[in-house]
Amino acid sequence: MGKILEINGPLVKLELPETVLGEQVRVGRLGLVGEVIGRDGNTALAQLYEDTAGLRPGEEATGLGWPLSVELGPGLLGAIFDGVQRPLEAVWQQSGDRMARGVAVPSLPRDKRWHFVPDPHRRAGTALAGGDVLGTVQETESILHRILTPPLIHGELLELAPEGDYTIEEILGRVRKFDDTIEKLHLFHRWPVRTPRPFRKRDHAIAPLITGQRILDTFYPLLKGGKAAIPGPFGAGKTMLQQQIARWCNAEIVIYVGCGERGNELTDVLEFMPELKDPHTGRPLMERTLLVANTSNMPVVAREASVYVGITLAEYFRDQGLDVVMVADSTSRWAEALREVAGRLGQMPVEEGYPAYLGSRLAAFYERAGRVETMAGHHGSVTLIGAVSPPGGDFSEPVTSHTKEIIQTFWALSKELADARHYPSVDWLESFSGYIGSAAKWWAENVDPNWERERAEALDLLSASEELQRIVNLVGVEALSSEQRWTLEAAGLIKEGLLQQSAIDEIDSFASPEKQYALLSGLLEIFRQGMKLVKLGAPARRLIQMPLLSQARRWKSQHTSEDIAALKAKIAQIPGEFEKLMLEYEQTA
Amino acid sequence: MKNIEFRTATSAQGGLIVMGGVPGVAAGSRVQLRDHAGRLRSGLVIRSADDAVLVEVFEGTDELDLERTWVRFLDEPFKLPVSRDILGRIFNGAGLPRDGRPPIISADRRDVNGEPLNPAARAYPREFIQTGISAIDGMNSLTRGQKLPIFSGGGLPHNRVAAQIVRQAKLLGEAASEFVVVFAAFGASHADARFFEESFEESGVLNKVVMFLNLADEPVIERLLTPRAALTAAEYLAFDLDYHVLVVMTDMTAYAEALREVAVLRGDVPARKGYPGYLYSDLAEIYERAGRIKNRRGSITMIPVLSMPSDDITHPIPDLTGYITEGQIVLGRELSNQGVYPPVTVLPSLSRLMKDGVGKNFTREDHPHVASQLFASYAKALEVRGLAAIIGAEELSDADRRYLEFANAFEHKFIGQGEDEDRSVFETLNLAWDLLSMLPADALIRVSEEELAKYHKGQATVAAA
Numbered sequence A: 001m002g003k004i005l006e007i008n009g010p011l012v013k014l015e016l017p018e019t020v021l022g023e024q025v026r027v028g029r030l031g032l033v034g035e036v037i038g039r040d041g042n043t044a045l046a047q048l049y050e051d052t053a054g055l056r057p058g059e060e061a062t063g064l065g066w067p068l069s070v071e072l073g074p075g076l077l078g079a080i081f082d083g084v085q086r087p088l089e090a091v092w093q094q095s096g097d098r099m100a101r102g103v104a105v106p107s108l109p110r111d112k113r114w115h116f117v118p119d120p121h122r123r124a125g126t127a128l129a130g131g132d133v134l135g136t137v138q139e140t141e142s143i144l145h146r147i148l149t150p151p152l153i154h155g156e157l158l159e160l161a162p163e164g165d166y167t168i169e170e171i172l173g174r175v176r177k178f179d180d181t182i183e184k185l186h187l188f189h190r191w192p193v194r195t196p197r198p199f200r201k202r203d204h205a206i207a208p209l210i211t212g213q214r215i216l217d218t219f220y221p222l223l224k225g226g227k228a229a230i231p232g233p234f235g236a237g238k239t240m241l242q243q244q245i246a247r248w249c250n251a252e253i254v255i256y257v258g259c260g261e262r263g264n265e266l267t268d269v270l271e272f273m274p275e276l277k278d279p280h281t282g283r284p285l286m287e288r289t290l291l292v293a294n295t296s297n298m299p300v301v302a303r304e305a306s307v308y309v310g311i312t313l314a315e316y317f318r319d320q321g322l323d324v325v326m327v328a329d330s331t332s333r334w335a336e337a338l339r340e341v342a343g344r345l346g347q348m349p350v351e352e353g354y355p356a357y358l359g360s361r362l363a364a365f366y367e368r369a370g371r372v373e374t375m376a377g378h379h380g381s382v383t384l385i386g387a388v389s390p391p392g393g394d395f396s397e398p399v400t401s402h403t404k405e406i407i408q409t410f411w412a413l414s415k416e417l418a419d420a421r422h423y424p425s426v427d428w429l430e431s432f433s434g435y436i437g438s439a440a441k442w443w444a445e446n447v448d449p450n451w452e453r454e455r456a457e458a459l460d461l462l463s464a465s466e467e468l469q470r471i472v473n474l475v476g477v478e479a480l481s482s483e484q485r486w487t488l489e490a491a492g493l494i495k496e497g498l499l500q501q502s503a504i505d506e507i508d509s510f511a512s513p514e515k516q517y518a519l520l521s522g523l524l525e526i527f528r529q530g531m532k533l534v535k536l537g538a539p540a541r542r543l544i545q546m547p548l549l550s551q552a553r554r555w556k557s558q559h560t561s562e563d564i565a566a567l568k569a570k571i572a573q574i575p576g577e578f579e580k581l582m583l584e585y586e587q588t589a
Numbered sequence B: 001m002k003n004i005e006f007r008t009a010t011s012a013q014g015g016l017i018v019m020g021g022v023p024g025v026a027a028g029s030r031v032q033l034r035d036h037a038g039r040l041r042s043g044l045v046i047r048s049a050d051d052a053v054l055v056e057v058f059e060g061t062d063e064l065d066l067e068r069t070w071v072r073f074l075d076e077p078f079k080l081p082v083s084r085d086i087l088g089r090i091f092n093g094a095g096l097p098r099d100g101r102p103p104i105i106s107a108d109r110r111d112v113n114g115e116p117l118n119p120a121a122r123a124y125p126r127e128f129i130q131t132g133i134s135a136i137d138g139m140n141s142l143t144r145g146q147k148l149p150i151f152s153g154g155g156l157p158h159n160r161v162a163a164q165i166v167r168q169a170k171l172l173g174e175a176a177s178e179f180v181v182v183f184a185a186f187g188a189s190h191a192d193a194r195f196f197e198e199s200f201e202e203s204g205v206l207n208k209v210v211m212f213l214n215l216a217d218e219p220v221i222e223r224l225l226t227p228r229a230a231l232t233a234a235e236y237l238a239f240d241l242d243y244h245v246l247v248v249m250t251d252m253t254a255y256a257e258a259l260r261e262v263a264v265l266r267g268d269v270p271a272r273k274g275y276p277g278y279l280y281s282d283l284a285e286i287y288e289r290a291g292r293i294k295n296r297r298g299s300i301t302m303i304p305v306l307s308m309p310s311d312d313i314t315h316p317i318p319d320l321t322g323y324i325t326e327g328q329i330v331l332g333r334e335l336s337n338q339g340v341y342p343p344v345t346v347l348p349s350l351s352r353l354m355k356d357g358v359g360k361n362f363t364r365e366d367h368p369h370v371a372s373q374l375f376a377s378y379a380k381a382l383e384v385r386g387l388a389a390i391i392g393a394e395e396l397s398d399a400d401r402r403y404l405e406f407a408n409a410f411e412h413k414f415i416g417q418g419e420d421e422d423r424s425v426f427e428t429l430n431l432a433w434d435l436l437s438m439l440p441a442d443a444l445i446r447v448s449e450e451e452l453a454k455y456h457k458g459q460a461t462v463a464a465a
């Protein structure tokens, strides 16, 4: 038992002799929770996850004996937790509309019974290793929850409960560990959030994460198990893009971490997710989704913890052999929380007030993404997508620049595009993906062998048009040759007919890889046909007046992903549209 | 402890005093100081240990004689007494009357810091508010429960725009406004405060307004309390008394500057332009108090006014605000100089809640597409205007010349309107179609073909002209 010596914002100095770094503490009459971040003799410095107003020196403080940990087991899916895994729905029921301090509600429901089916391989007397599957619980209709042996427990399985309904606290089995102590098994276990969960080995990421967003999948793909960042100024569309990914991507589990952002955005997710269907399984999206929320008005220390809570939950599902996507909105707020605590600790700021370890913390965090072979020999992945909110939209600031070094896929959002309401405002020149090779293989095998070539052609067209646009801005469009004018026009067609994609248009919101490829190749076909004509001497002016150009710009919102046949039929007619002009100019040529 | 006066100050500097030998003082508690002349000052405990308590003094520590300074720890945070009687009243930044009438007496006294809403308790705002201003209703609409700031600059008519919104705001189909208004001014001039008072008086809503004023020549630290006191009143009106509350706050820049001043005194590590790293969280504590709550009838809609230092939208104050609020209405000098009122620069303006509050079941089915089309066409028109400035308008193609005409008409007829002109959203949409009809139909990709057939009155293609 210890006591409070001093309160300074979210930091409290405690007299607490036998604590260790990272230990959870409960402090004061209100029972506020925090963690030890510094020690000096008999005193310890703790950061609290809740507002410290009203705490007094002299009030008691106790060490809880464990680091910040999360509960992992059935009951996670569909829930919304705060930054230290308190279940917000249950907290709301218990303490009302406002976040009361010191509430202690267990993360997972204690009274709910789950139907457990033991794994037939697990028999009393056989060896059991950390990460082994004990059995399964059908948690939602689409998700079979594999009940895992806690990672560090190895030994002999003494007994395992038969098929039946259990609460998470009932004893499910017993293990005799190698040191001869007996460990009880439950439907859930705890894991410290700042320690990555172990796995057998890293695997190569191979399959693209399909998000249904054309500029992402077709131009700057991300792989399952990859790391991506979405930097952009305020209002550029980071949250919308992450929500789109959470909605449509072909992962099995989505962890949505709202870190220091708006309360209404989480409400939005909570309201639309149950109503939308997973395009890949047809089940309500909420069944595969889990939210972690520390909104901008909630205490800043819990904000720092929230991304670790999120990534640990992600790793837990990965360890069940699932493909998990975690979106974090916004990693900048997490970095700012780090900065704030560092400032109070008097640590030396290096750039814009950030401590020197900003880069290494970011790297260690993103390192927890990846595709792995789990302890039980399954393949699972964590794909990590972080939004970055650079002050003033300046990408040279510390968080953006460090992040850029770490990630493989960079979806840079542009203010100019967003201002003209060209969404998603992903800048096609600034963005990059280090996964083109692997993605190309997948597209070639699953969609079309020409994907890589077509993609490159479209990108060339876009960068050529950028050059031309510069000329136009100086001297006007009349200075361009017909070929150049047509190039400019075709680039406009790609931008409006392919890159631009409305999240709020029912049909356009999601595009399957087949639809993406059909549009890409269709629009390029128009470009090529037109170019042929221009080379025969047709003036670009005549081509630009073709009704086909404005029609093709509407294709994306006229054909759903199920209705590609009609789209393909239109594309097949493209040469026909040019035929009359073609005949005319072939004759004169 | 409340009733004991301590005379144990050991040092004072730059607005902070250190008190020795006062054990067990609660963090964040309010403090009352009595100086040698018997004058009262107030403060806040910002750091507490048994041997030293650090107190921030709102009125500053100038002329404090430590030997003759008596300090009482009030053992509670700043609180605002609330009751129905606050309507029609004027308070200072700390919630004391400044209208010469008696103070509010109520057993219900609330911590002005509020408590964060549980995200699970929020209800998503969806109800369209008609402000009667086309640039807002048509393209950046306001929703009940939204926080939508006005980004402005010195000399621009942000006060008039805010007052016009307050006068005209109502739900679709409502005859008159249902809103009560909480108005907070901090660091504002007497003239600004006067302007709003008169405007409320003229529209006869004074008895539905609560005002919190901390003017430019009043204590800076009290400025940090003003928005909090105002929002405490707003929360009470909205979530206890079921009112729909419109909160107008001006000027957030003065607030942030006050925060910086205090942060410097405390020795906090600066992040950008001397503003403390926690400016974001601090502003969020204020802005996030807007919203709706499940199972509650009332709502808080927030319109903070903010002047951008040197008209720079990337300055930390507008920047961090934009990162927290649900969009922004940006006023521009160029339009204003051309005599356009309200001078709303639409491209950098945004309403994030518009996508969920307009269209088929809310306003009219073509609304979202029309808005998107106006943005796209106007963005294109501005490009053309830039080009015309270089090569001359005569050199423009036919198609481009139409864009030029469109831009002018859009700015003067659509954005520009009278200060008393209250356009219905349908008038706004019809006006939008009049303008879009200046452009050929095949250039309007963001509206559907059906909508074109129904509303577009111009030619199909440029060639048809």
Ligand SMILES: Nc1ncnc2c1ncn2[C@@H]1O[C@H](COP(=O)(O)OP(=O)(O)OP(=O)(O)O)[C@@H](O)[C@H]1O
Residues within 6 Å of the ligand: A232, A233, A234, A235, A236, A237, A238, A239, A240, A241, A261, A389, A423, A424, A425, A501, A502, A503, A504, B322, B323, B324, B350, B351, B352, B353, B355
């Ligand atoms: N793909 C999209 N389709 C349609 N509208 C979009 C799209 N992306 C963004 N928008 C529009 O832009 C607005 C702002 O987007 P969003 O909230 O995602 O920005 P943000 O980058 O997350 O900003 P902040 O950093 O302030 O949180 C949205 O409310 C929506 O109106």
Ligand SMILES: [Mg+2]
Residues within 6 Å of the ligand: A238, A239, A240, A261, A329
């Ligand atoms: Mg966002």
